[in-house]
Amino acid sequence: MFNKILIANRGEIAIRIIRACRELGIKTVAVYSTVDEHAQHVQLADESILLGEAAPRESYLNMDKLIRAALDSKADAIHPGYGFLSENASFAAAVDSAGLTFIGPSADSIRAMGDKAESKILMKQSGVPTVPGFEGLESDGDFKNAAKEIGYPVLVKAAAGGGGKGMRVVNAEGELSEAIESARREALNSFGDERLLIEKYLADAHHIEFQVFGDMHGNLIHLFERECSVQRRHQKIIEETPSPLLTAEIRARMGEAAVAAAKAVNYYNAGTIEFIFDPQTARYYFLEMNTRLQVEHPISELVTGIDLVQWQIRIAAGEKFPFTQSDFHQHGHAIECRVYAEDPSNGFLPSTGILLQFIEPRGPGIRVDSGFKTGSDVTHFYDPLLAKLIVHAETRDVAIQRMQTALREFIVHGVVTNIDFMQAVLKHEDFAQGKVSTRWVEKKLELGEFLQTQQIPAAQSLIAASLADVVFVGAKAQPAVSNETDPFNPWKQTNNYRN
Amino acid sequence: MKTILNSQVVEINPSGENYTVTLDGKTVFVQVIRAEDGHMDLLIDGQRVTAHVSSDMAKRWVTIDGRTIMLTKTSGAKQGVRHDHAGGLIAPMPGQVRSVSVRVGDVVKKGQTLLTMEAMKMEIRIQALKDGRVKSVFVSQGQTVEREQILIEMED
Numbered sequence: 001m002f003n004k005i006l007i008a009n010r011g012e013i014a015i016r017i018i019r020a021c022r023e024l025g026i027k028t029v030a031v032y033s034t035v036d037e038h039a040q041h042v043q044l045a046d047e048s049i050l051l052g053e054a055a056p057r058e059s060y061l062n063m064d065k066l067i068r069a070a071l072d073s074k075a076d077a078i079h080p081g082y083g084f085l086s087e088n089a090s091f092a093a094a095v096d097s098a099g100l101t102f103i104g105p106s107a108d109s110i111r112a113m114g115d116k117a118e119s120k121i122l123m124k125q126s127g128v129p130t131v132p133g134f135e136g137l138e139s140d141g142d143f144k145n146a147a148k149e150i151g152y153p154v155l156v157k158a159a160a161g162g163g164g165k166g167m168r169v170v171n172a173e174g175e176l177s178e179a180i181e182s183a184r185r186e187a188l189n190s191f192g193d194e195r196l197l198i199e200k201y202l203a204d205a206h207h208i209e210f211q212v213f214g215d216m217h218g219n220l221i222h223l224f225e226r227e228c229s230v231q232r233r234h235q236k237i238i239e240e241t242p243s244p245l246l247t248a249e250i251r252a253r254m255g256e257a258a259v260a261a262a263k264a265v266n267y268y269n270a271g272t273i274e275f276i277f278d279p280q281t282a283r284y285y286f287l288e289m290n291t292r293l294q295v296e297h298p299i300s301e302l303v304t305g306i307d308l309v310q311w312q313i314r315i316a317a318g319e320k321f322p323f324t325q326s327d328f329h330q331h332g333h334a335i336e337c338r339v340y341a342e343d344p345s346n347g348f349l350p351s352t353g354i355l356l357q358f359i360e361p362r363g364p365g366i367r368v369d370s371g372f373k374t375g376s377d378v379t380h381f382y383d384p385l386l387a388k389l390i391v392h393a394e395t396r397d398v399a400i401q402r403m404q405t406a407l408r409e410f411i412v413h414g415v416v417t418n419i420d421f422m423q424a425v426l427k428h429e430d431f432a433q434g435k436v437s438t439r440w441v442e443k444k445l446e447l448g449e450f451l452q453t454q455q456i457p458a459a460q461s462l463i464a465a466s467l468a469d470v471v472f473v474g475a476k477a478q479p480a481v482s483n484e485t486d487p488f489n490p491w492k493q494t495n496n497y498r499n
Numbered sequence: 500m501k502t503i504l505n506s507q508v509v510e511i512n513p514s515g516e517n518y519t520v521t522l523d524g525k526t527v528f529v530q531v532i533r534a535e536d537g538h539m540d541l542l543i544d545g546q547r548v549t550a551h552v553s554s555d556m557a558k559r560w561v562t563i564d565g566r567t568i569m570l571t572k573t574s575g576a577k578q579g580v581r582h583d584h585a586g587g588l589i590a591p592m593p594g595q596v597r598s599v600s601v602r603v604g605d606v607v608k609k610g611q612t613l614l615t616m617e618a619m620k621m622e623i624r625i626q627a628l629k630d631g632r633v634k635s636v637f638v639s640q641g642q643t644v645e646r647e648q649i650l651i652e653m654e655d
Contacts, residue, residue, distance in 0.1 A: 165620055182615070185597070186622055233621070341619075349592035350618040356553035356560060357537050380594045380618035380643070408565025413537075413553035420566065457505055457561075457568050463520050463529060464539060464550035465559040465570050466502040466509040470518070471534040472554070484556035 001317050002026050002077045002101070006070040007045070009081030010060060011371030012388060013293070014041035017079050020309035029073045031066060033059035035379050040371050047073055054381045060084045061192055063091050067098045077101035077316060083383065086292040087114055087160065088191070103316040105269045105291050112265040113289040116159050116197045119265075120286075126264040128257050128286045131276060133199025135159065140177050143198055147176060150200045156180055158187035159195035166190055167234045169201055204437045206277040207231065208243050208284070210258035211300045213311065214268040215321035222255040223304050224330050226272075226296055227434075230425060232348060232441045237418070238425060239296040240335040241303050244396060244434030245279055254284055261286060270297070270312050279437070295388070298367060299334035302392040333399040334392045337407065337426075339370075340384040343416040344450065351416040352380050353483035361409035365392045365402055378415050386417065400426055414483060424450050504559065504570040587649040588625050594618025596642045601651070605633045613651055616644070631655050 004027040007014045014030060018041065021028045030045030035054040042048045049069040051059040059065070061084055070078050078095050080086035086104065089111035095102040104110070113119045120130045133154075134146040147154045147170065156179055158166030166187030168179035180196060188194040206229040214220030227243035228236045246254070258273035272294045274287040297308050306328075315321055343351045355376045360368040370387030372378070378386065389406055393399040404426055407419055430436055444450060502509045510521040518529045520543075530542040541548045553560040559570040597615040601607060612624045613633070635652040638644060 178612070182622055182624075186620065189617075190620055343592075346591065349623070350594065350621060352593045352618070356555055357551055359551070380592075382619060384619040384621075410565075411551045411562050412567070413551065413560035413562070414555070416569070417567075423565070457507070457570060458563070458566075459522055459525075460543060460548050460550070460563050461561040461566075461568050461570065462504050462507055462509050462522055463527070463543060464541065464548070464552055464563060465504055465561045465572075466511055466520070467518065467529065467531065467539065467541070468537075468550075468552035468554060468559065469502060470500065470511055470513075471531055471539065472537070472552075482555050484558060 002075075002313065004029060004046075004073065004075040005077045005079055005103070005313070006031065006066070006073060006075040007041070007079050007081065008060065008066050009079075009084055009086075010036055010039060010041055010382065011385065012369045013081040013083075013295075013371075015044055015371055016369055017081060017309055018044050020307065020313060023307075024310060024313060026313070029069065029075050031060070031069055033381075035377070035381060038377075040373055040376065049073060054379065056084065056189065056381070057192065063088075063094055066091075067094060067100070070095075070100055071098060075100065077103050077313075079103040079313070080292065082290075082292050082295055083190075087290065088193075089114055101316055103269070103312055104293075105265075105267055105271060109265040109267050109271075110291045113271075113291050114160055116288060119289065122264045123261055123286045126260045128261050129284065131199045131202065131285045131287060133197060135197040137196075137198065140180065143176060143180055143196075144173060146198050147173065150198065153201040153203065154198055155201040156183050156196050156198050158183065158191060158193070159197050160187065160191040160193035166196070202276050202278070202285075203439050204278075206243075206245060206279055206436075207236075207274065207287075207438050208246070208254070208277045209272050209274040209290075209294075210255055211294070211297070211308075212258055212262040212267065212271045212273060213306075213308070213321065214262065214271075215315040216268045216318065217320050219321045219324075220259055220262055220267060221321075221323065221325045221328065222258045222273075223300050223306065223308075223328060225251065225254065226294075226299055228296060229436050229438050230431070230441060231438050234438075236296065236338065237340075237441070238335065238337050238422060239299055240333065240396070240399070241299045242330050242333065245277065250282055250284075257284070257286070261289060265289075267291075269315060270294075270308050279435075295338070295385070296336050298369060298388060298390045299336050302334040302367070302390065303330045303332060304328050305331065332392055332394045333396045334390060335399050335403050336388055336390045337403060337422045338385055338418075339387045339389060339410065339412070339422075340418045341378045341386050341415040342384050342418055344418055344421040346416075348418070350380060350384050352378050353415045354378070355412065356414035356483075357411050358386075358413075359409075359411035360387065361389070361406040363406065363409075365399075366406050367391070386412065386415070400432070421450060503573050506573065588613065588628070588651045588653065590616060590625075590644045590646055590648045590650055591623065592616070592618050593646045594644065596638050596640055596644060596650075597622060599636060599638065599640055601633050601636065603633055603636055607631060607633060607653075614638070625650060627653065629653075629655075 006029040028045040030048040085091040089107045092102040092107040184194040211223040228239045230238035272290040275284040358374045367390040391402040527544045532540040551562040557572045599614045607627045631653045634654040
């Protein structure tokens with residue numbers, strides 16, 4: 001087993017990994033950029049190393065600095081988390097060459113699945129259906145011809161991508177070249193790789209993915225599905241398992257296809273096979289494989305009872321995975337809500353600032369994976385994910401109610417969040433009936449649903465806010481920090497006012 | 500003590516250990532059961548209310564029953580005065596300027612992309628709202644901007 005692991009990531013996932021290491025008796029090294037000096041993941045690790053400036057290329061995407069940090073701190077292994085360098089085959093190879101262990105699949109598996117062209121050919125050979133499209137195009141002209149052949153709408157997306165970064169839906173030829181340019185730039189910034197591919201955009205489908213897990217001794221199983229169709233800008237918002245759409249028979253078939261897909265690239269460690277699922281025909285298409293731990297892994301952990309991060313580490317250290325497919329069953333229902341720092345009343349654009357209050361809900365069946373605390377700074381440099389709220393209950397209905405209750409108790413002040421928006425989705429009839437496709441949110445927004453009109457503040461809110469000025473004299477409610485720019489605002493003095 | 504929040508006047512008067520609060524011509528009796536660290540347990544006319552309140556200069560963040568609202572405390576005199584951005588294009592979010600594609604004097608068409616911004620790895624385009632000429636460009640590539648900061652000024 002490893003003595004020390006460097007975590008090449010930040011935020012909630014870095015903390016999730018630190019926790020698993022601690023449980024296994026392994027020391028941890030956090031890395032950080034200048035703006036993350038006081039971030040929670042730095043605070044919690046046994047050691048920490050400054051990488052550089054806030055821009056990801058100077059810090060969390062900088063392979064040389066990360067490997068040097070691992071060597072300098074005498075770590076045995078690097079856990080990449082998700083995002084950043086987690087699906088970068090060159091990084092996995094460089095970690096190996098430096099005599100360290102990359103906690104994830106082999107560089108060859110990452111390369112095979114990361115190259116969307118190669119992976120599609122492989123999938124077809126393995127009998128897994130794929131989405132029609134083209135890979136390896138460069139000039140605008142080639143993209144134009146390809147789009148014409150596939151038929152609009154099309155999707156251009158980062159060949160090295162994931163999580164919706166560097167991805168654009170193009171509805172007509174006029175939008176194509178700008179979409180390509182902007183997707184390229186986003187891809188370069190997110191993954192350090194600007195190659196794009198183009199494929200048919202299947203508008204009303206569901207996104208259903210299968211968790212796979214294998215060791216380096218040839219054992220590979222799946223841990224069932226995750227339904228991830230509640231999305232905005234291709235970014236998942238709410239995930240659940242089991243999917244309300246799958247019958248036992250389709251689940252078994254998709255699970256077999258997922259295992260076949262992973263075996264085709266000699267996969268080991270945690271991975272996810274994403275499918276596009278058409279509810280009309282119950283047909284599914286291989287979309288891509290994420291060769292890493294997934295953001296939404298906790299819901300699989302809750303229904304199967306396995307600690308995926310601990311097992312990632314154990315099998316990377318060479319252990320045999322002791323379980324077989326028949327050892328796993330889905331117990332109850334789990335839902336994850338991603339609490340983002342984004343403002344639904346401002347087109348879901350990012351909201352940044354210092355967290356004035358950050359109070360996580362707790363209770364039976366509630367899990368919160370977060371990377372922030374009251375006083376943390378949410379900057380514009382990184383992902384808007386504040387926390388993952390995950391619930392587990394015996395049935396889907398109870399899980400939904402539990403999530404609604406937990407969201408009510410989640411207090412975030414200082415940045416605007418999507419909590420109210422997620423509440424609106426959870427109580428929607430379409431969600432209750434499992435009818436939410438990947439385009440559902442955008443369509444509802446176009447129809448003007450979920451539009452928050454400037455609400456008249458409730459009397460209770462006004463009373464509480466006014467009373468706060470009186471009862472919190474002595475600056476107890478006044479944060480030591482501020483998001484407001486004017487230090488001479490006369491209202492700052494009202495705290496000393498008493499009548 | 501009078502407080503104006505989102506142009507609504509709230510008047511608070513101590514009454515022994517408790518308070519009377521007048522709002523919209525209605526007076527209620529409020530008992531503060533517990534108040535610490537921005538968390539208040541209140542009895543408002545006998546009804547139990549738990550509120551989380553954060554104060555950040557003129558801003559008040561309030562959460563009651565899972566609903567969070569941001570209120571702004573104003574003085575009566577300044578009420579309703581807003582800076583007008585008629586000819587200006589403002590930043591819809593905080594972030595960084597990725598690229599500026601126009602210069603002062605450029606004639607642009609409605610919908611033309613004038614600059615791109617990025618925050619939290621998301622990119623957005625700032626486009627001309629109508630045909631016109633670029634009067635001033637206030638920002639440059641790489642610059643960090645606040646939400647509602649003026650980026651570009653246009654003229655007809």
